[in-house]
Amino acid sequence: MGSSLVEALVDLNAHVTIIDPLIEGLGGNLFNIRRVSEMVKVTHKDVRDAEATHRLIGQSDLIFHFAGQGSHSRSMDSPEFDIDLNIRSTLGVLEAVRKAKTNPRMIYAGTRGQIGQVTREVDESYPELPTSIYGVNKSAAEKYCFVYARHYAIQVVSMRFTNVFGPRHQMKRPDQGVLNWFIRLALENKTLEVWGGKQKRDFLYIDDATDASLKAGIENRAVGECFYVCSGRRISLISAVRLIVKTAGAGRYIVKRYPEKEKGYEVGDVLLSNKKARRYLGWRPSIEFDEGIRRTVQFYRTNLRFYV
Numbered sequence: 001m002g003s004s005l006v007e008a009l010v011d012l013n014a015h016v017t018i019i020d021p022l023i024e025g026l027g028g029n030l031f032n033i034r035r036v037s038e039m040v041k042v043t044h045k046d047v048r049d050a051e052a053t054h055r056l057i058g059q060s061d062l063i064f065h066f067a068g069q070g071s072h073s074r075s076m077d078s079p080e081f082d083i084d085l086n087i088r089s090t091l092g093v094l095e096a097v098r099k100a101k102t103n104p105r106m107i108y109a110g111t112r113g114q115i116g117q118v119t120r121e122v123d124e125s126y127p128e129l130p131t132s133i134y135g136v137n138k139s140a141a142e143k144y145c146f147v148y149a150r151h152y153a154i155q156v157v158s159m160r161f162t163n164v165f166g167p168r169h170q171m172k173r174p175d176q177g178v179l180n181w182f183i184r185l186a187l188e189n190k191t192l193e194v195w196g197g198k199q200k201r202d203f204l205y206i207d208d209a210t211d212a213s214l215k216a217g218i219e220n221r222a223v224g225e226c227f228y229v230c231s232g233r234r235i236s237l238i239s240a241v242r243l244i245v246k247t248a249g250a251g252r253y254i255v256k257r258y259p260e261k262e263k264g265y266e267v268g269d270v271l272l273s274n275k276k277a278r279r280y281l282g283w284r285p286s287i288e289f290d291e292g293i294r295r296t297v298q299f300y301r302t303n304l305r306f307y308v
């Protein structure tokens with residue numbers, strides 16, 4: 001997600017500094033910034049190092065804090081790893097910007113996983129009750145952002161993204177970004193193993209996520225708010241898989257029962273409203289699901305070797 005933002009910001013003539021040590025097993029990939037690499041400053045520092053981060057972004061007006069890890073299952077297997085990357089990273093950024101003289105705005109990448117299970121469509125007023133360590137830590141990190149905003153001159157906007165998919169996403173692991181993983185399997189003419197399949201997800205194409213984040217950077221009404229950044233569409237996993245196989249023209253799928261281990265943090269249908277994001281950000285998702293899948297398959301057909 002960060003590299004998509006970087007391209008969009010460069011196209012808007014922003015001066016961009018990227019801080020990313022390309023942590024093993026996550027989605028950072030220099031191939032993602034090849035078009036703009038000469039136009040941005042890239043540093044491989046770690047944002048948990050608040051001093052170094054302050055030196056790099058202490059004068060910035062706008063900070064997109066998208067550093068973190070995004071796997072629910074990994075957070076359950078290694079809670080400390082998740083605390084490190086989702087909470088300590090956030091505290092590093094906050095400590096780095098708290099003494100800034102620029103009254104910076106910080107856009108925080110939260111997650112729909114902060115909310116847990118629901119049985120009807122809900123909005124941001126619904127209480128958070130996460131089902132995974134990841135959801136808890138993302139929620140806590142969001143609260144740290146708002147505490148710092150209260151005490152220091154930092155403007156915070158929290159973007160609780162749903163399942164974002166599209167070009168540039170990592171394809172080495174199945175536990176982070178299920179659609180991209182399935183697209184890889186289809187392009188390799190393998191079998192896609194679907195757990196359950198009836199659960200409905202809200203899939204948002206990356207360009208729509210980027211557009212919402214940019215708008216959060218300029219809309220003053222957004223400051224101090226959190227948003228579910230979602231498409232508002234409900235698509236069952238099985239129909240998404242059928243579309244992937246059809247679009248790729250390769251692969252096949254089988255349906256299996258949901259494994260016991262993963263069942264514990266499975267949320268069932270994702271039923272979120274994007275009304276608040278539409279109203280406050282003047283944003284609306286514009287890429288239909290089929291079109292997003294078509295663009296993603298086309299991208300990886302050409303570039304798969306840079307992601308596996």
Ligand SMILES: NC(=O)c1ccc[n+]([C@@H]2O[C@H](COP(=O)([O-])OP(=O)(O)OC[C@H]3O[C@@H](n4cnc5c(N)ncnc54)[C@H](O)[C@@H]3O)[C@@H](O)[C@H]2O)c1
Nearest residue numbers: 001020022023026027028046047067068070089109161164
């Ligand atoms: N992709 C999604 O569907 C989705 C949905 C909801 C929330 N999010 C959140 O959005 C953010 C970006 O997700 P993504 O899909 O682009 O993930 P990604 O794995 O592709 O990228 C995350 C990047 O953060 C970097 N990073 C992690 N810890 C860092 C640290 N301490 N210092 C500097 N860099 C660090 C990693 O090296 C990696 O390049 C994450 O915080 C994730 O939890 C993503």
